[in-house]
Amino acid sequence: MRVPTEYNNQSSPWIDPPEVADPNTDFDDVPQSDDADSCEDDADSCEDDADSCEDDADWDNEADSEGDVRDDTSTQSHQTPRVQAEHFPISDRGVSHPVASFNDTSAFQPADVNFFSRPKHVHDTLAVGSNKTSMIVNCKDTRCAWRLYAKSGLFSSKWEIRTISGPHTCHANASRTDHAQLTAKMVADVIREDIRENVALTIKSVKGLVRKKYKGIIPKYNKLWRGRELAIAQLFGSWEKSYNLLTPLLEAIKKDNPGTKFGVAHEPTDDPTERLFKAAAWAYGPCIAAVPHLRPIISIDACFLSGRYQGRLLIACGYDAENQLLPLAFALVREESFQTWGWFMRWLRLEVIGNKFMCVVSDRHMGIKKVFTDRYGGWYEDGGECVHRLCSQHIAENLMKKVHNRKLCDLFKILCNKKKPRRFEEFFEILRKKNPDAVAVAYLNNVGKYQDINHNEIPKPWKVYQCMDNGARWGIMTINGSESLNNVFKFSRRLPVVVLVEDTYYKCLAWFRDREGKAMARLASQQLWSERVEKLLAKRIKKCLEMNSMPLGVHGEHEVKVNDERVVYKERDGNFTYKKETFRYKVIISNGNIAQCACLKPQLTGIPCTHVLAVCRERRYNHNIFVNHLYSAKTLAETWSGQFHGYANQCEWPRYDGITIVPESNKIKKGRRKHARIVMTMDEMQGRRVGHQARCSTSDRRAAEASASRNQGQQARHSVSDIYTAGTSSAYSRR
Known part of the structure; x- marks a missing residue:
């Protein structure tokens, strides 16, 4: 505590103190008032006390019992007083130590912040000697002359400051730059709007914002961290309660967005009214409706939740005609294992993919690999239900x-x-x-x-x-698409889980709105294929002009001669030297719209290669019939044609009377x-x-x-x- 520099050494009137805090409460987390009115004098409510008329001998007797009294005049000349204040914090006498109740320094707002630096650690600054009826407080600095003496009333649970020796003549420790009243709640109040704009606000930035508002104060890291956590909870809800809001939120989204599917898995606890969260999966209606228009390949990946609770976010993505990502389904699980991947993939097969044959690209996580050996999970590779490829x-x-x-x-x-x-x-x-x-x-x-x-x-x-590969990959060699979504949800992954679900909803909504507009514009301009395929075909058509083709028989076989094709001659330090040679490729046209080539490009990607285009040029075939229809501009427009609809406010959500889900x-x-x-x-x-x-x-x-x-x-x-x-x-x- 900082004390005033002047005092007339007379008995002060009784002052109604602020409410006594719970002794077991962490004062840094207790919201405290900045209003100094709690320390104002209230003379009308005071009562006379027999001990209030004691003379200065009482002070001398108490001082002798505790030690030698310092010479005030010899020490006050060491330092010019820097602070003056008119009020003193007088606290109710509670079950805690009297000095421990002196936590409200609202009366000392003009005081030197360097002195009121230590939160709740009053004993680090003051040497205390007291009992239930009297209190003596000395400064720990032996060179300082400051001393305070207070007595308790006989007929009231209040403390009265009887004597105070004078101002502090010591300097506060240079490292004590925090403030007792700068609680985590006050930090949250300072940064709340900045957190709303940027949830990734770093502790360094939080520190700068607090120091900008409260000059000369350098809060501790722990307090800043707790203040940011409190601000996030105030804006987005608490981490614990958000798990119980998952089901009502997904129900509200499902009500206004037909076709949306979700599932929540939980397990019993000792409390029959609560269930322990295990996993949750959800997929939005427009995303599910786009599955028939996508190439039969998905990529799956997992990323960490970086908020208060550990967990993983699982993502399954498809690819449209432009190779743009389309998130098909999401899942929140406690860990990445065969059990969690098996649960999510089984739900994905039943609710999203259906019976459609799929190629799945993933990393080599053992939990994922085991999914494709499970006969009853819907993804049994040896049973012909899918194929699995590695990134x-x-x-x-x-x-x-x-x-x-x-x-x-x-x-x-x-x-x-x-x-x-x-x-x-x-x-x-x-x-x-x-x-x-x-x-x-x-x-x-x-x-x-x-x-x-x-x-x-x-x-x-x-x-x-x-x-x-036999064409199962459709040219997708990595899961970089799913990895990129991990970065898209980088900030929401550190927030409560309901915020993460909302973020996936609004991100998907924005992607559908933006890409539908572009796809419809391309379709309106009478373009036949997606922009990526159009550019690739134009490049290959130009290249095929230098090739010659000739038929080999009546069964649609053709031979294409390519002059000056490059062949690797040597390699050194990653640089390749080529030489040119002549090659011949065999092309087979069957059923009027199926093309096969020895280079394997049409079979692997569904787009005709230069050799097939050379045959089309010589035989006057329409090369567009050899391009897979999944690359068409019409299919692209149908992929993103789904409509998202806003869901109701929380007060309008469907009534949820289910069990309570806790993390x-x-x-x-x-x-x-x-x-x-x-x-x-x-x-x-x-x-x-x-x-x-x-x-x-x-x-x-x-x-x-x-x-x-x-x-x-x-x-x-x-x-x-x-x-x-x-x-x-x-x-x-x-x-």
């Missing part, structure tokens, strides 16, 4: 951990995207020569297996390489929350830095340097002469 980016990342060679991993990514079998074999041979110890080749041979160490399981390269208490995160994306090996591969975390560890850097020096030594001993010796060769390879 090439995640495989390249795992390969980087094994070989620590970025150029080798870049070569693998080029290899994965090759469609022509001949080109695939060329680059695979280069990769084999650049890795003489065969670590990379051994890993890639086993990466498609359910268990890498199972030697009895046959290799499954079609899960990795596009040229062996799992042991899922509360401990320590400082991590909101930034975890830096992974792919960041090192691509040479990018992510914030302040992107520096690789010393051990990783040393391992990479050792591997690089080892590779340089091997390259010095082995000459790289990857000369493709074949002259004019045929490209009749397997399909």
